Structures are given as C-alpha cells and as structure tokens.
Amino acid sequence: MRVDGTPYRSIWLAEDGWAAEIIDQTVLPHRFETVRLETLEDAARAIEIMQVRGAPLIGATAAYGMCLGLKDDTSDEALEAAAARLRRTRPTAINLIWAIDEMLAALRNQPREKRQEAAYARAAEICDEDVEACRHIGLNGVKLIEDIAAKKPGKTVNILTHCNAGWLATVDWGTALSPIYHAHDKGLDVHVWADETRPRNQGAALTAWELGKHGVPHTVIADNTGGHLMQHGQVDICITGTDRTAGNGDVANKIGTYLKALAARDNDIPFYVALPHSTIDWTIEDGVRDIPIEQRDETEVTHIQGLAADGTVQSVQVSAPGSPAGNYAFDVTPARLVTGLITERGVCEASREGLVGLYPEQADDGS
C-alpha cells in the first residue's frame, strides 16, 4: 500500500539482492523508519522485539531469515540451526512454523550450492503468495460489507477491528483490513472503529496509521469501548485477523478478541475472522485448550511508549511502582462465536467442515 504516495510492502529484498528490509513497526506511528536485516539473528530479533509482527509478516520475515542463515554456510547444520533459531522467536503465530517448514521443504534436498538461490526464490514466492491471498481475502470479504451497505442505503457501514490485521501485519493488503480497503476503494461509505489494543497499542499505532495514510475514515477507541458501541447500534460487523486457526475453527488472535466476539454475539452482530491458509493449524482440534499462548515481558503492561511533547519517543510508567503485571499476548475465540472465516478461497463456517469445504486437500490430514 502507499505511504505518502510511495508504494510499500512491509518486507522486501534490498537492492543488493541479499539483505531484507522492513519497516520498523516499533516506532510507528511516530517515525517511519526502515531497517536492514543482514543476519539470521537480525531477522530473529526483529520478530522477537516486534519490529515486524502480524502472523503472515512473521512468516515472511522467517523465510528471509532462513535465506540469511545460509549466507556464510549452506550446510544441513546451518539450515537446521536457522530453522531452530527462528522457531523459538514467538510461539503462537502458526505462520512462523508454516513458513519455516516451507523453506525446509524447498531446501533440504537441494545441493548446497543451489540452496541460496532456492531460498531467495521460495522466500519471494511466500511473499507474493501472501499478497495474492490477502488480495483475494479482500475480494471475498468485501461482499459482506456490500451486503450490509445494501441494507442501509445512504448510511455508513461501521466496522470494528481489533489489533492490526492490515497490510503492516501481512506483506500487503492485510487480512481483516483487506475487505475494508477494497470497500473503501469501491466508494462504499465505511468507517472503522480501531481498538487501541493494549498493551502494545497496535490498533492506535498501526491500524489507525495505515487507515489514515489510505484515507479510510476511522476512530480510535479504548479496548473497553466496543461492547457499549455494539449495544447502541454503532457497529455493523466485526472483522479481525488471527494468528492461528485451529482445525475446529477456534481462532487465536490478539488478547481481547474473545471479549469482542462475546459482545458481538450478545448483540447479534456478525463477527468474521480473516486469514490466509497459512494461518490454519490442521493438527489442533481444540484451540482454546491447545493453542500455546505467548506471555511477554510485564514492562509492556506497566509502561507505554509514546511521543513526548519534546518530539522524542519515550516510555512512561503507567502502573503503580512495585505492582506486578501479567502480559498474555493472545486469547482464543471459540468457533461458536465466529460467524464465518474469510479466506483467499472464500467465506466458510468456522468449523472443520467449513474449512475442509474450502481446502478439500486437507480432508485426511490432522489428528
């Protein structure tokens, strides 16, 4: 998508053809800076400290991390060590493991002298496939928004989203935001309620930033607010992303997603989750029970980073000194609360039957 007129992806190959470059999402929305990843460790750290985040982008970054891990050593040992290092970065997003496995499948049986070329080729494919998947998620999801718009002619369609599942979370287009970009670009009158998404504020910082850059009307709200808005008819549809979709349709996503799904159900508002196939974990039958939930450093809760009056980006402590904090990064929304899944192949029910209907090649996989 465009940033001040210039088209960007969230990750790209540097001009020298071997380093990867990313947008440093830890300093957005206050500064727009790109970072050059030159080593496996650079890529792993970028994922860990969340310079890149969002399940599809984590996968794409891991793919380039595998390329960088082969730079000086294309041995089997280097390949497996790179995979192991990257696997340890974050536990919940399944796209990470998917992308590493894709890279290993493309590289394991290659002769060593061909591995670098094959790695960059597959990493580029993974990125291009993600862009195409997200574009199709938009084409499939926009129909849901058009249906709502048709029922309230002349009025704004209000869409609530949580965290950032926009182009910054993928390689381009986004998952949850792709239908919204498509709707806006078609001239539909849409407005987005962007949940702030504490503790890391991806909604206020990233979703608001990218919607603003694209000109999509939106309003930032505290995470506490969505229930009240839904009670009072101010939300027509919820669309979120997911970091891992279980085979039964349960969806792990940024902490707090479950609360919004409950409010949507209580107010008869459709709650959709948008995802590319790489987010599906066919091996998990009960997402609430079995999807691992990352716990991160408590300072992400006790402190908040923002732009100070003097123009510097500062971290300030917001909670009482000495009080411990808990920092669960994701929760799992049970499939029963999800109206449907928006994928690159179409919209389906959040269930194994629904998913297998779109991905029949997976019918015999899983547990």
Added chain:
Amino acid sequence: MRVDGTPYRSIWLAEDGWAAEIIDQTVLPHRFETVRLETLEDAARAIEIMQVRGAPLIGATAAYGMCLGLKDDTSDEALEAAAARLRRTRPTAINLIWAIDEMLAALRNQPREKRQEAAYARAAEICDEDVEACRHIGLNGVKLIEDIAAKKPGKTVNILTHCNAGWLATVDWGTALSPIYHAHDKGLDVHVWADETRPRNQGAALTAWELGKHGVPHTVIADNTGGHLMQHGQVDICITGTDRTAGNGDVANKIGTYLKALAARDNDIPFYVALPHSTIDWTIEDGVRDIPIEQRDETEVTHIQGLAADGTVQSVQVSAPGSPAGNYAFDVTPARLVTGLITERGVCEASREGLVGLYPEQADDGS
C-alpha cells in the same frame, strides 16, 4: 485506609474547619499530593478533571462543594447556583445528584444564618454514612469470598476487578474492594487481577496503588486479558463497583465492565457489583436505554500520562497523529449478567424485586 502507616480518608475537612482537602488522584501513583478546596469552583473542577472520582467520592466532594458555595453568600440564590454548578460536572454517577439533593433538603428551609453550620454537619454525615455503608458492603461481600475459599482449601481465591472501586473511589473502604480488604485482613489467601482500565488507567494507577499500600497481592493486566484468564480457570469471582444502578438492576460502571460480565457469564463465573444505596437510581427502569453515558475529551485516549525516565510525570501521544478518538467513559451491564448486588444491607438479586427486598421503603417510588 493507611498510606505508609498514616490513616487517610479520600476527603476530609481541613484543620481550619472550612476548606476541604482531597488526595489529587490525577498524579497517583507517581506522586502523593493533597489539594485544598477553598471554593465551589475548586470542588466542581476537582470533580470535572477527576482529581476526585468514583461515584461515592464524587457525591462527598459535591457535598463539601455545597458548603463552600455558601461561604460568602448563604442566600437561596447562592444555594441553588451551587447545586446547579455541581450538577453540571459529570453526568453518569447518580451519587452526585443524590448528595446535592441531600444537601438541598438539609438547607432549603433553614434560616440563612444557620445554613453554613447545617451544610458542614450534613456533609460530614454524608461522608461518615458512606464509610459505614462501605464497611458493611465489605462485611456482606466477604462471605462470598469465604464461600469460594471453603471450596478450594489451601488455594488462592482469584478476584477480578475493573477500574477503581476502592477506598479512593469512596470516602473509605471502597465498594468492590471492601470485601477484598476484609478477606485479606481476615487472613484469607486472595489475589486480585486489576484491569488497567483505559483510557484513564484507574486500575493500574489507583487500584494497584491502594492494594499495594495495604499489602493485598495483585497483578495488573491489560483490559483485554480477563476473558482469557476466565477461560483458563484463573478467576473465581468478579467484583466491580457501579456509578449508577438502575431500578431494574442494570449497572452503569466504567467502560468495559460489560465485556467482563459477558466473559464471566460465558465461563460460569459469578459477577457481583458492590454499591451503597446512594448509587441506586430508582427512577430508571432500563439502564441500558436510559442511563446517560459521559463522553470525555479524545486526548484521554490519544495520550497517556505516566512517569518518564527523568522522574517527571509526562503525557505521551500513543495513537497515530491525526486519527480521531472516541471516549465513552461508562457502559451499562444488563442485570441479566449480574449474579448479585452487594449493598450495605446485604446481597440481593440484580432486579427491582431484589432491590426492593433490601430497600422496602422504596417500593412505591420510581416510575
């Protein structure tokens, strides 16, 4: 309650016998400062800018505001002007209106020369009555915690609360936190999940601070977190306060309370709301429809105040520049999601029948 060994109320008469003094809650937990209220306008502003907050304390501050409004002029006009000014400060907490009406009832038919004395006497009574009501809320509510403790011997009772309904929100003891203080003081093993409570962070700043000062084990969590904890058996009971309880048992409380009540219901966890009688609005039959919800300045969402590395309290911008924000301060939890109301007279069902059972003198009031 005690602050570093010294007993405090949240509001008290100054030594000179006419000014009121408060703890400036806008700079907690970073600084402990008291503020002297010398005029009606001082009191009204303290409520508006939330140097004092919490429905019962807003009422107590308004009572002293009425005293201050009579300092130089005890005429009927001054009395009514003081009431009108204070009524405009904040719209949702009914204790504000209740306290003003109590003061008017005590003063309207008094001769002018007796009004000052009568005002201070009634304001002191309102404060003492609130302390006593909150103490009894604790005595009634602690039984619920004891019942849970009895069912899990040797294990911690985990209690989730939202916003601050502690002694800082009342004159002393608190509403939601009073049963917790009583349980802790009795030696029960309790632990509190303190919702951060964006946008103004009363949970992280005030609840964590006062629990910490009293030695009650607690953990600060982002508002998004409670649903996940409830799904995984880490919450035994929720207790919150309320700013206005409708005659039908619907409860207006800090924005986000409704989401926690939904999660409690979805996980079969009891959800209690603690309140003194002054919080009940017998005239409202449908709280979701009719309780007015305050909207505050959007900078409370776009910016966050905290302690910077240099020791100063600073405000930093957290959301994308140019993105608008919505700031709804309260939501209404329907009575159907409330397990029970904890009042100074006992615990009742969240319904008109339940409330009238405890307050039979109100049976013929209301609509």
